[in-house]
Amino acid sequence: MNSYQFLLNLAIILLSTKVLGLVTRKFHMPQVVGALLAGVILGPAMLGTLHETEFLDKIAEIGVIVLMFCAGLETDTKELRKSGKSAFIIALIGVIVPLIGGFAVSQFFNRPELIPSDANGSLFLQNMFIGVILTATSVSISVETLKELGKLKTHSGNAILGAAIIDDVLGIIALTIITSVADPGVSLFVVLLKIAAFFVFSVAGGILIYKLFSKWSNQAERGLQRHAIAAFALCLIMSYIAEKYFGIADITGAYIAGVIISNTQKSQFLTSKFDTLSYLFLSPVFFASIGLKVELPSMTASIVLFAVCLTLIAILTKVVGCGLGAKLCGYKNYQSIRIGVGMISRGEVALIVASKGQQLGLLGSNFLGPVVIVVVITTIITPILLKPVFRLGPNVPFNEAKLGENYEEVSKYRQ
Numbered sequence: 001m002n003s004y005q006f007l008l009n010l011a012i013i014l015l016s017t018k019v020l021g022l023v024t025r026k027f028h029m030p031q032v033v034g035a036l037l038a039g040v041i042l043g044p045a046m047l048g049t050l051h052e053t054e055f056l057d058k059i060a061e062i063g064v065i066v067l068m069f070c071a072g073l074e075t076d077t078k079e080l081r082k083s084g085k086s087a088f089i090i091a092l093i094g095v096i097v098p099l100i101g102g103f104a105v106s107q108f109f110n111r112p113e114l115i116p117s118d119a120n121g122s123l124f125l126q127n128m129f130i131g132v133i134l135t136a137t138s139v140s141i142s143v144e145t146l147k148e149l150g151k152l153k154t155h156s157g158n159a160i161l162g163a164a165i166i167d168d169v170l171g172i173i174a175l176t177i178i179t180s181v182a183d184p185g186v187s188l189f190v191v192l193l194k195i196a197a198f199f200v201f202s203v204a205g206g207i208l209i210y211k212l213f214s215k216w217s218n219q220a221e222r223g224l225q226r227h228a229i230a231a232f233a234l235c236l237i238m239s240y241i242a243e244k245y246f247g248i249a250d251i252t253g254a255y256i257a258g259v260i261i262s263n264t265q266k267s268q269f270l271t272s273k274f275d276t277l278s279y280l281f282l283s284p285v286f287f288a289s290i291g292l293k294v295e296l297p298s299m300t301a302s303i304v305l306f307a308v309c310l311t312l313i314a315i316l317t318k319v320v321g322c323g324l325g326a327k328l329c330g331y332k333n334y335q336s337i338r339i340g341v342g343m344i345s346r347g348e349v350a351l352i353v354a355s356k357g358q359q360l361g362l363l364g365s366n367f368l369g370p371v372v373i374v375v376v377i378t379t380i381i382t383p384i385l386l387k388p389v390f391r392l393g394p395n396v397p398f399n400e401a402k403l404g405e406n407y408e409e410v411s412k413y414r415q
Contacts, residue, residue: 065235
């Protein structure tokens with residue numbers, strides 16, 4: 001392949017995601033849907049114009065990291081602290097219900113007379129692994145949609161963010177339990193210890209970084225570009241440390257870095273800079289790359305039926321599980337629906353888990369196609385559903401800027 005082909009590929013991705021984004025907006029859908037469809041249409045599933053490359057994968061990885069860093073920058077920390085306990089309950093129930101649902105569907109179909117499996121592990125572990133895949137949540141899709149709708153700094157938006165971060169940790173624990181049973185080389189105790197150590201490190205390091213960054217910001221009114229560079233470096237370092245030393249997803253480290261910086265004086269300036277970077281280049285590549293991953297094998301009627309059932313279960317269990325958790329925590333009905341819908345998307349998280357299952361022999365080739373279908377449909381349907389569900393509930397009667405600085409008064413209208 002011509003060494004400069006990547007330039008043309010990037011140009012095609014940027015133009016196609018924007019054009020299809022405008023088309024989907026005409027149909028009153030978020031533009032992120034258009035970006036996802038661009039990848040599906042141009043990828044191996046349809047036209048075959050573009051294919052996955054290592055370069056695009058790396059750019060997409062940076063894209064999702066910056067996207068989650070921006071989410072951290074725009075997080076209302078007061079609201080996040082208030083919703084911490086609720087987020088844990090929402091995430092816990094939102095993991096348990098899909099785990100049970102995925103296991104039940106897989107147990108019914110994972111039989112030689114229906115779908116023969118070429119996996120090496122026991123049937124019980126194979127079925128449990130399908131459930132583990134459904135526990136995943138890819139909050140990046142919801143974040144982009146909520147930002148587009150201007151609903152990221154709401155009670156529901158903060159609950160989705162908080163629950164998704166905890167969901168990531170719980171998913172890692174569930175994955176570790178399954179893999180430790182299948183692979184004696186994995187120590188469950190060590191993994192749990194690393195997770196606990198990461199959050200201790202995040203709190204201690206976050207306090208130190210916040211004080212240093214705030215002091216530097218107060219002393220340096222000029223050269224604001226240096227603040228953006230330092231913030232970006234912190235984002236990448238936190239992402240690296242989370243993944244490399246603690247086994248936590250890099251996007252979790254990026255989100256925490258954003259939350260740390262969000263409380264400094266220069267947070268608004270930094271948000272504007274990173275939003276521009278994300279919008280112009282990184283986000284289109286990331287969302288298109290998800291579509292490029294769609295390459296389904298030939299499937300029998302049983303596999304197609306399994307894919308349909310698994311997709312329905314994937315959607316319903318997140319809505320019911322997370323919505324029930326939100327309701328138990330005192331959220332109103334319309335807020336519970338918003339939170340449940342916001343947690344539907346599986347995205348790249350489920351693909352990573354599925355890849356791990358293939359390596360361990362817990363996911364047969366006949367089951368990979370349905371998993372990809374679940375990822376694609378839940379990723380596309382989440383932004384489509386988020387827009388109407390955020391119309392539910394009371395309308396803000398006037399500009400909340402007129403409400404003054406009183407947080408409680410403002411938050412009352414941030415529904």
